[in-house]
Amino acid sequence: MYQSLLELFNDREAAESITACFQCGACTAACPLNVFNGPKLSPRQFIRRLQLGLPVNIDPYLCMMCRACESVCPRNVKVTKLIQELRKIWFKNNRTPTPLTQALWKIYEDGNPWGYPSRTRGQWLDKLDSNIVKKRSDTLLYIGCVSSYDIRLQRISTAIAKLLLKAGVDFTVLGDEERCCGDPVYHAGETDFLEELVSENMAKFNSLGIRRIVALSPHCYTMFRDIYPRYGGDYEVLHYTEYLAELIDTGKLSIDARLEARVTYHDPCYLGRYSKIYEQPRRLIESVKGLSFSEMSLSKELSLCCGGGGGRILMESKPEERPSNIRVKQAVETGAEILITSCPYCIINFEDSAKVQKTPLKIMDVAELLQAAAGGQDG
Numbered sequence: 389m390y391q392s393l394l395e396l397f398n399d400r401e402a403a404e405s406i407t408a409c410f411q412c413g414a415c416t417a418a419c420p421l422n423v424f425n426g427p428k429l430s431p432r433q434f435i436r437r438l439q440l441g442l443p444v445n446i447d448p449y450l451c452m453m454c455r456a457c458e459s460v461c462p463r464n465v466k467v468t469k470l471i472q473e474l475r476k477i478w479f480k481n482n483r484t485p486t487p488l489t490q491a492l493w494k495i496y497e498d499g500n501p502w503g504y505p506s507r508t509r510g511q512w513l514d515k516l517d518s519n520i521v522k523k524r525s526d527t528l529l530y531i532g533c534v535s536s537y538d539i540r541l542q543r544i545s546t547a548i549a550k551l552l553l554k555a556g557v558d559f560t561v562l563g564d565e566e567r568c569c570g571d572p573v574y575h576a577g578e579t580d581f582l583e584e585l586v587s588e589n590m591a592k593f594n595s596l597g598i599r600r601i602v603a604l605s606p607h608c609y610t611m612f613r614d615i616y617p618r619y620g621g622d623y624e625v626l627h628y629t630e631y632l633a634e635l636i637d638t639g640k641l642s643i644d645a646r647l648e649a650r651v652t653y654h655d656p657c658y659l660g661r662y663s664k665i666y667e668q669p670r671r672l673i674e675s676v677k678g679l680s681f682s683e684m685s686l687s688k689e690l691s692l693c694c695g696g697g698g699g700r701i702l703m704e705s706k707p708e709e710r711p712s713n714i715r716v717k718q719a720v721e722t723g724a725e726i727l728i729t730s731c732p733y734c735i736i737n738f739e740d741s742a743k744v745q746k747t748p749l750k751i752m753d754v755a756e757l758l759q760a761a762a763g764g765q766d767g
């Protein structure tokens with residue numbers, strides 16, 4: 389059985405890491421799902437069952453792919469890659485949760501997981517004075533599905549575009565022609581459609597001469613940086629916080645106004661633990677004069693997942709099982725008035741939790757903060 393599971397797992401490096409596990413249990417203690425009274429996830433038991441060739445007894449779609457388990461594992465066991473391999477097997481056996489399979493159909497038909505019409509994807513651009521759609525440039529600002537359609541999150545899209553325009557950067561956006569990067573397809577474990585979607589996106593990018601992709605969402609960023617190269621993608625990929633930090637460091641962008649507020653910062657999993665981008669968002673926050681910044685006790689490598697990764701943003705979690713509730717409390721404990729982050733999924737989850745907890749904590753993206761300091765609020 390152990391041998392046959394290894395055969396089923398295409399990711400050899402991940403499959404071979406199973407044997408390194410010495411069952412210390414640090415991963416299970418670190419998993420955010422184990423702080424609730426809801427469904428538990430024990431990566432330790434999962435790996436043990438793989439070692440012994442026993443049937444695995446976890447739902448791989450519960451995992452938020454936050455990598456908290458891997459960050460504490462002393463043996464470098466590839467827990468999330470193994471869970472991803474299991475998802476592929478579950479997908480082939482029609483065991484993928486319905487909300488995720490429905491989202492895949494909507495991506496197939498409309499280019500986004502909620503089935504919004506593609507002709508309205510670029511409407512957020514109406515809030516800009518400049519026409520940057522399909523302008524000839526080798527730098528693409530890739531907005532992503534949720535920040536294209538969601539009215540609240542469009543404020544992040546316009547803030548980043550305005551900051552890039554202010555810095556005099558030459559860039560383009562795809563507007564109505566942008567399609568999902570494939571993150572939900574990848575996390576569902578659907579490999580055939582993923583290949584089709586990635587190939588179509590790359591054909592579009594290549595036909596426009598795109599060489600550099602600046603992604604708004606850490607989830608799209610991770611897709612372009614880690615998954616697209618498997619299909620031949622060869623782009624310089626940056627998260628927008630990296631790009632803006634570079635523009636500030638080189639003097640192309642300056643933030644002159646002051647904002648008086650107590651703030652803290654949440655490291656999104658797909659930016660922090662996945663890519664070690666910890667300093668750039670903090671440098672951007674520091675560039676705004678007048679802010680008083682405090683770290684939360686769990687920050688950087690130890691940051692607590694908001695609950696939205698691994699496709700979980702498209703699946704329902706019971707209110708009492710949302711890690712964002714705990715994260716919002718941790719932010720309030722610092723005395724912060726504003727919880728800043730740099731991922732649209734984190735914004736959705738934290739705003740929901742702040743509302744439920746009736747806390748006046750304000751949730752902002754780094755780009756919104758900079759734009760508010762640089763030249764006024766968007767929205």
Ligand code: SF4
Binds near residue numbers: 451454456
């Ligand atoms: S990736 Fe996160 S949610 Fe998944 S098993 Fe590891 S710690 Fe738990």
Ligand code: SF4
Binds near residue numbers: 411415462467
């Ligand atoms: S932390 Fe690593 S070595 Fe320890 S039980 Fe988990 S997977 Fe095994």
